[in-house]
Amino acid sequence: xxxxxxxxxxxxxxxxxxxxxxxxxxxxxxxxxxxxxxxxxxxxxxxxxxxxxxxxxxxxxxxxxxxxxxxxxxxxxxxxxxxxxxxxxxxxxxxxxxxxxxxxxxxxxxxxxxxxxxxxxxxxxxxxxxxxxxxxxxxxxxxxxxxxxxxxxxxxxxxxxxxxxxxxxxxxxxxxxxxxxxxxxxxxxxxxxxxxxxxxxxxxxx
Amino acid sequence: xxxxxxxxxxxxxxxxxxxxxxxxxxxxxxxxxxxxxxxxxxxxxxxxxxxxxxxxxxxxxxxxxxxxxxxxxxxxxxxxxxxxxxxxxxxxxxxxxxxxxxxxxxxxxxxxxxxxxxxxxxxxxxxxxxxxxxxxxxxxxxxxxxxxxxxxxxxxxxxxxxxxxxxxxxxxxxxxxxxxxxxxxxxxxxxxxxxxxxxxxxxxxxxxxxxxxxxxxxxxxxxxxxxxxxxxxxxxxxxxxxxxxxxxxxxxxxxxxxxxxxxxxxxxxxxxxxxxxxxxxxxxxxxxxxxxxxxxxxxxxxxxxxxxxxxxxxxxxxxxxxxxxxxxxxxxxxxxxxxxxxxxxxxxxxxxxxxxxxxxxxxxxxxxxxxxxxxxxxxxxxxxxxxxxxxxxxxxxxxxxxxxxxxxxxxxxxxxxxxxxxxxxxxxxxxxxxxxxxxxxxxxxxxxxxxxxxxxxxxxxxxxxxxxxxxxxxxxxxxxxxxxxxxxxxxxxxxxxxxxxxxxxxxxxxxxxxxxxxxxxxxxxxxxxxxxxxxxxxxxxxxxxxxxxxxxxxxxxxxxxxxxxxxxxxxxxxxxxxxxxxxxxxxxxxxxxxxxxxxxxxxxxxxxxxxxxxxxxxxxxxxxxxxxxxxxxxxxxxxxxxxxxxxxxxxxxxxxxxxxxxxxxxxxxxxxxxxxxxxxxxxxxxxxxxxxxxxxxxxxxxxxxxxxxxxxxxxxxxxxxxxxxxxxxxxxxxxxxxxxxxxxxxxxxxxxxxxxxxxxx
Numbered sequence: 005x006x007x008x009x010x011x012x013x014x015x016x017x018x019x020x021x022x023x024x025x026x027x028x029x030x031x032x033x034x035x036x037x038x039x040x041x042x043x044x045x046x047x048x049x050x051x052x053x054x055x056x057x058x059x060x061x062x063x064x065x066x067x068x069x070x071x072x073x074x075x076x077x078x079x080x081x082x083x084x085x086x087x088x089x090x091x092x093x094x095x096x097x098x099x100x101x102x103x104x105x106x107x108x109x110x111x112x113x114x115x116x117x118x119x120x121x122x123x124x125x126x127x128x129x130x131x132x133x134x135x136x137x138x139x140x141x142x143x144x145x146x147x148x149x150x151x152x153x154x155x156x157x158x159x160x161x162x163x164x165x166x167x168x169x170x171x172x173x174x175x176x177x178x179x180x181x182x183x184x185x186x187x188x189x190x191x192x193x194x195x196x197x198x199x200x201x202x203x204x205x206x207x208x209x210x
Numbered sequence: 211x212x213x214x215x216x217x218x219x220x221x222x223x224x225x226x227x228x229x230x231x232x233x234x235x236x237x238x239x240x241x242x243x244x245x246x247x248x249x250x251x252x253x254x255x256x257x258x259x260x261x262x263x264x265x266x267x268x269x270x271x272x273x274x275x276x277x278x279x280x281x282x283x284x285x286x287x288x289x290x291x292x293x294x295x296x297x298x299x300x301x302x303x304x305x306x307x308x309x310x311x312x313x314x315x316x317x318x319x320x321x322x323x324x325x326x327x328x329x330x331x332x333x334x335x336x337x338x339x340x341x342x343x344x345x346x347x348x349x350x351x352x353x354x355x356x357x358x359x360x361x362x363x364x365x366x367x368x369x370x371x372x373x374x375x376x377x378x379x380x381x382x383x384x385x386x387x388x389x390x391x392x393x394x395x396x397x398x399x400x401x402x403x404x405x406x407x408x409x410x411x412x413x414x415x416x417x418x419x420x421x422x423x424x425x426x427x428x429x430x431x432x433x434x435x436x437x438x439x440x441x442x443x444x445x446x447x448x449x450x451x452x453x454x455x456x457x458x459x460x461x462x463x464x465x466x467x468x469x470x471x472x473x474x475x476x477x478x479x480x481x482x483x484x485x486x487x488x489x490x491x492x493x494x495x496x497x498x499x500x501x502x503x504x505x506x507x508x509x510x511x512x513x514x515x516x517x518x519x520x521x522x523x524x525x526x527x528x529x530x531x532x533x534x535x536x537x538x539x540x541x542x543x544x545x546x547x548x549x550x551x552x553x554x555x556x557x558x559x560x561x562x563x564x565x566x567x568x569x570x571x572x573x574x575x576x577x578x579x580x581x582x583x584x585x586x587x588x589x590x591x592x593x594x595x596x597x598x599x600x601x602x603x604x605x606x607x608x609x610x611x612x613x614x615x616x617x618x619x620x621x622x623x624x625x626x627x628x629x630x631x632x633x634x635x636x637x638x639x640x641x642x643x644x645x646x647x648x649x650x651x652x653x654x655x656x657x658x659x660x661x662x663x664x665x666x667x668x669x670x671x672x673x674x675x676x677x678x679x680x681x682x683x684x685x686x687x688x689x690x691x692x693x694x695x696x697x698x699x700x701x702x703x704x705x706x707x708x709x710x711x712x713x714x715x716x717x718x719x720x721x722x723x724x725x726x727x728x729x730x731x732x733x734x735x736x737x738x739x740x741x742x743x744x745x746x747x748x749x750x751x752x753x754x755x756x757x758x759x760x761x762x763x764x765x766x767x768x769x770x771x772x773x774x775x776x777x778x779x780x781x782x783x784x785x786x787x788x789x790x791x792x793x794x795x796x797x798x799x800x801x802x803x804x805x806x807x808x809x810x811x812x813x814x815x816x817x818x819x820x821x822x823x824x825x826x827x828x829x830x831x832x833x834x835x836x837x838x839x840x841x842x843x844x845x846x847x848x849x850x851x852x853x854x855x856x857x858x859x860x861x862x863x864x865x866x867x868x869x870x871x872x873x874x875x876x877x878x879x880x881x882x883x884x885x886x887x888x889x890x891x892x893x894x895x896x897x898x899x900x901x902x903x904x905x906x907x908x909x910x911x912x913x914x915x916x917x918x919x920x921x922x923x924x925x926x927x928x929x930x931x932x933x934x935x936x937x938x939x940x941x942x943x944x945x946x947x948x949x950x951x952x953x954x955x956x957x958x959x960x961x962x963x964x965x966x967x968x969x970x971x
Contacts, residue, residue, distance in 0.1 A: 044745055045745070046743065046745075068743070069739035069740075069742060069743060070739060070740060070743060072331075072736070073330045073331050073740075076329075076330040076331070077329075077330050080329060080330065116681075116735070118678060118679060119677075119678075119679060119757045119758070119759055120679070120756065120757040120758060121738065121739065121742035121743075121756075121758060122735060122738075122739055122742075
């Protein structure tokens with residue numbers, strides 16, 4: 005009987021690690037900076053800079069019924085920022101493709117309202133850089149309390165893409181600059197404050 | 211009962227304590243004068259609407275979900291519209307109007323949005339964006355309306371020279387206290403256009419409300435003094451004595467004051483119909499005064515005042531009481547009308563009739579014995595017109611008494627021929643056409659109708675039978691098909707619905723070549739999602755409710771009356787049954803629809819009022835003459851003038867409306883008065899002479915002058931209403947007067963003929 009029990013225990017640990025790991029990333033996030041994301045002056049989400057274990061994370065939480073448009077907007081920016089001639093363009097393509105897959109999944113799974121406008125879809129994007137890892141996660145989230153305050157209660161990543169570290173680091177800077185309207189110096193200061201290995205987040209000098 | 215009344219009157223006139231009730235009356239009048247100051251006007255015309263719970267609930271639901279439906283429309287012709295100067299003018303006016311307190315939204319060419327394709331899908335962009343370049347302004351304007359043809363007829367004429375600005379006011383601003391200020395501010399802004407040589411035209415429900423208020427105030431100021439002056443002159447011509455003029459007018463004035471005080475006490479506000487009350491109350495109160503004074507001065511009664519009073523009461527009390535009762539019944543029959551304004555008018559007039567009769571019975575002998583006590587009847591010379599009157603009465607007598615059968619047959623044939631005109635009578639009310647030609651609101655509305663199109667918005671709301679969201683492709687395709695069908699109707703100038711907007715959004719969102727509605731439910735969901743977060747929610751909220759279960763379709767009609775409005779509504783609802791089917795509920799709503807529906811119901815109710823009036827008056831007449839045969843004969847000369855007037859209205863193509871539908875019921879009570887006096891006198895004379903023809907001659911020559919005088923006063927009083935501002939009240943006044951004249955003719959021709967035929971052996 006001991007062997008099946010041991011197997012069951014290992015199985016549970018495996019299941020927890022594989023399927024429940026996204027929950028672990030909610031563990032006491034240290035949010036260093038946050039700024040709203042707006043579309044036509046209407047807040048539709050939040051970009052937040054946080055540290056998790058050894059990594060710096062730029063988390064984008066988007067909450068809108070027009071997610072297809074938002075994803076199209078991100079694709080447009082990615083194509084501008086990462087032309088095929090530039091290092092990281094392949095990562096950008098993978099990221100956009102993942103984004104569109106998740107958006108379609110959210111659209112298919114979305115709740116249909118019987119009275120009143122449809123509830124918004126919720127898309128979470130994480131750019132994680134630090135230590136030896138550089139990856140992008142795309143999924144969804146839940147909020148608690150006033151939805152405009154973005155108090156995260158759950159986060160579930162549907163896709164994790166291990167991408168070029170240079171692409172991830174550079175996109176963290178681009179997101180902070182674009183969404184939070186931050187200058188290079190401010191971004192440097194913020195990123196230094198996160199005590200992350202500088203090589204992954206330093207600006208790319210061309 | 212008459213003995214008790216006679217005894218009371220005698221005491222009130224001759225008892226030593228007669229000053230006490232007089233002092234009480236003075237106190238009551240003082241109190242009435244104080245109370246009447248709180249009498250208010252009803253600028254909303256709410257009392258012209260039927261008090262129907264279903265109607266109120268539908269309207270409230272509509273307003274709660276889709277907002278206030280009372281918009282103002284400003285339009286003007288500007289040959290330079292398609293130039294930077296013209297567009298700058300529109301932009302400046304739009305900006306100035308937006309600054310006015312109470313204005314919630316302004317829609318014009320310069321802030322209208324178009325749906326365009328952006329980099330990631332549909333976007334709402336300004337239709338025209340400044341700076342307006344002289345080289346391209348015209349081309350851009352033309353291109354904009356080609357892209358969004360829905361703007362034609364709504365914001366722009368097809369020749370690009372007439373433009374419109376729609377102004378929405380807050381619910382609060384459309385209230386009486388603020389409306390005048392809001393409209394005055396808008397008029398001040400429009401001065402800017404006038405200063406540039408342009409002529410702005412303004413219409414809309416709020417302007418109608420304000421105009422109606424102003425006209426009621428004007429009529430209140432004009433009609434009462436005018437009626438007093440006209441009636442004073444008529445009474446002077448009859449009696450030629452200043453006291454004989456002042457006394458009846460004082461009684462009539464007191465009646466007007468008391469009735470208005472009662473209205474104020476009951477918090478009933480004056481409206482377009484009840485504004486007519488002062489001259490009519492004057493007339494109603496004058497009638498018994500004239501009969502009483504005529505007897506006092508020309509009745510050949512004993513000279514001693516107490517004896518003269520007794521003789522007067524013996525001759526006239528029962529007849530005057532019966533006349534007052536029948537007149538009051540005629541007016542009170544209007545109380546069955548579902549329209550509060552008509553009900554209030556009928557009951558107030560009935561109250562005024564009874565109050566006027568009571569005051570006349572008390573104050574006329576009191577005044578007469580005080581002022582004419584020393585005078586003999588001969589001191590007040592008969593009216594100079596009496597020769598003419600006598601000649602006229604002789605003519606009537608000769609015709610009716612020498613050829614009674616011919617008279618009756620000719621009268622019946624004439625009335626029959628006239629009444630064929632009733633076939634063409636139609637029920638048609640139009641608030642703007644209520645105003646006389648030349649009234650600014652009427653002219654502006656018709657100008658907009660001619661040059662832009664569709665100043666009358668007819669509102670429909672569509673919802674799914676199961677209350678679900680309108681988020682299926684089939685929903686909008688059916689609504690669009692219905693809108694297309696609606697545009698084919700001749701009275702329809704334009705249709706505005708969310709289906710048009712969805713079509714453009716669909717084309718822009720997916721880069722389609724033409725504006726078509728989506729055929730997939732998912733796409734409709736996406737488009738509704740887009741609209742749910744679009745920045746211009748104010749405009750969208752007017753087309754679809756926040757919960758997306760109810761959509762509004764605005765059908766703009768030409769400036770037509772309620773007959774055509776109802777015909778168009780019925781046609782549109784039938785079309786909705788075909789195009790939308792049983793899965794949807796379609797409701798017509800909005801002020802125009804309710805006005806049209808109320809108007810139809812009103813005529814049915816007015817016919818009921820007339821039927822009730824006819825029954826009550828007939829019953830009273832039968833009781834009064836103490837004979838069913840006499841009672842039946844008495845009704846004949848009273849039905850004929852009403853039938854003739856109805857036919858006359860038809861021949862003159864005057865529609866039945868709030869005012870004209872009241873004529874029959876109100877006139878019924880008045881016209882029988884002459885018959886009552888005639889038959890009463892005839893029976894007295896017949897008792898003496900035993901010869902019907904001789905009795906009829908004596909009656910025609912003896913009672914005839916009083917009947918003529920009384921009718922002249924009544925007609926003059928009613929015709930004062932011709933100076934009123936509203937056509938229905940004008941027609942009511944004019945044709946009630948005509949009915950009274952026809953009734954006088956019938957009473958002098960048909961009544962004697964019928965009585966002779968009935969009583970001769």
